[in-house]
Amino acid sequence: MTTAQTAHLPGAPGHEAHGGNGSHDMGEIQAFGFWLYLMSDLIVFSALFATYVVMAHNYAGGPTPKDLFELPAVLVETMLLLTSSAAYGLAMVAMHKGDLRSVRLGLVAAFALGLGFLVMELAEFHHFIGIGAGPDRSGFLSAFFTLVGTHGLHVTFGLLWIVVMLAQLASKGLTAPVKGRLTRLGMFWHFLDIVWIGVFTVVYLLGVVQ
Amino acid sequence: MSHSPTDNAGAAVGTVKSYALGFAASVVLTLVSFGLVMGGALPRLPLILALFALAVIQLFVQLRYFLHVDRSSAMYWNLMALLFTFFLMFLFIGGSIWIMYGLHERM
Numbered sequence: 001m002t003t004a005q006t007a008h009l010p011g012a013p014g015h016e017a018h019g020g021n022g023s024h025d026m027g028e029i030q031a032f033g034f035w036l037y038l039m040s041d042l043i044v045f046s047a048l049f050a051t052y053v054v055m056a057h058n059y060a061g062g063p064t065p066k067d068l069f070e071l072p073a074v075l076v077e078t079m080l081l082l083t084s085s086a087a088y089g090l091a092m093v094a095m096h097k098g099d100l101r102s103v104r105l106g107l108v109a110a111f112a113l114g115l116g117f118l119v120m121e122l123a124e125f126h127h128f129i130g131i132g133a134g135p136d137r138s139g140f141l142s143a144f145f146t147l148v149g150t151h152g153l154h155v156t157f158g159l160l161w162i163v164v165m166l167a168q169l170a171s172k173g174l175t176a177p178v179k180g181r182l183t184r185l186g187m188f189w190h191f192l193d194i195v196w197i198g199v200f201t202v203v204y205l206l207g208v209v210q
Numbered sequence: 211m212s213h214s215p216t217d218n219a220g221a222a223v224g225t226v227k228s229y230a231l232g233f234a235a236s237v238v239l240t241l242v243s244f245g246l247v248m249g250g251a252l253p254r255l256p257l258i259l260a261l262f263a264l265a266v267i268q269l270f271v272q273l274r275y276f277l278h279v280d281r282s283s284a285m286y287w288n289l290m291a292l293l294f295t296f297f298l299m300f301l302f303i304g305g306s307i308w309i310m311y312g313l314h315e316r317m
Contacts, residue, residue: 035288039295046299050306075244082236085276089229096223190276194269200240201265205247209257 027180034184038191041154045195048147049202056207058139065140065207068133070124074204077120078196081155084113085193092186100174103182104166110189111162114155121152144203151199154192161185224278232275239268 056065091106125145128134135145165185168178243264246252252260273279279288 032287036291039291042295043298043302046302050303053303054306054310071244071248075240078240078244079237082233082240085272086229086233089224089232089276090226093224093226093229187277190272193276194272197265197268197272201243201261205243205261206258208247209254209261 027176027183030180031183031187034187038187045150048150049198052143052147052203055139055143060138062138062141063133065210068128069204069208071204071208073120073124074200077117078200080113080117080120081193081196084110084117085190087113088186088189092182095174095179095182098174100169103174104169107162107166111159114159118152118155118159121148148199148203151192151195158185158189158192161188224275228275232271235271236268239264239271
């Protein structure tokens with residue numbers, strides 16, 4: 001198997017079985033393809049942000065952001081997600097060194113911190129719905145639950161993906177295809193942190209200011 | 211740990227130092243954002259502008275240090291796709307705000 005052969009076969013079935021020199025080019029192609037997916041996901045989020053900004057003042061006599069949002073809790077959520085992203089970064093550094101144990105440690109840390117974020121978000125949603133501020137209360141709350149919930153759903157799938165990768169690390173070790181998947185999961189995880197910058201600024205901070 | 215820039219199109223490699231730098235900068239920017247709102251020292255308009263500026267700076271910090279987007283030849287197409295996406299986001303979000311607030315004024 002030569003590099004040239006696999007380089008001409010993007011997405012060809014069975015390339016995983018080789019894992020030789022060619023898979024490095026394959027990894028680059030797949031990473032770029034995954035980058036394009038992330039860009040399309042960013043378009044989805046921008047549509048949800050646009051909807052939120054338009055609906056943000058339609059309270060229908062219901063609670064406003066000032067009544068609902070607890071900024072200290074949101075700050076903790078933000079720090080959890082940010083630290084999770086950094087922990088994943090350290091796992092990537094360990095991956096390039098071939099240090100399997102540190103990769104596992106980084107992934108487990110990223111998972112635990114991400115799970116903490118998700119639990120806090122679900123507790124917030126549960127609290128809002130409990131006090132009658134569910135997505136059916138007003139346009140503002142519909143848009144809020146849709147935007148923040150979509151981000152939370154992405155985090156949920158990211159957590160599932162981390163579990164899958166931990167299982168693959170245990171069964172396959174640090175093979176070239178596993179490294180490629182870890183790289184793409186890293187892009188996904190950092191991307192979710194970037195989307196969250198928009199969420200905490202536009203939804204939470206500006207919500208409380210206005 | 212050394213690697214050439216063309217080593218990693220779309221999947222660039224960071225170092226402990228670059229992740230630590232990106233993390234520290236993001237923590238500081240986040241704390242300043244929350245501090246400005248929770249402290250309540252600034253008037254409304256400068257506060258809103260400051261929050262947007264801090265968010266945009268943190269966006270670039272994370273793109274640079276976590277996703278390794280830079281102007282190297284390896285990241286050229288990633289950067290082009292990103293810039294085009296920013297353009298689309300500007301149309302989506304800016305256009306929606308423009309139209310809906312215009313409608314609101316006339317109703």
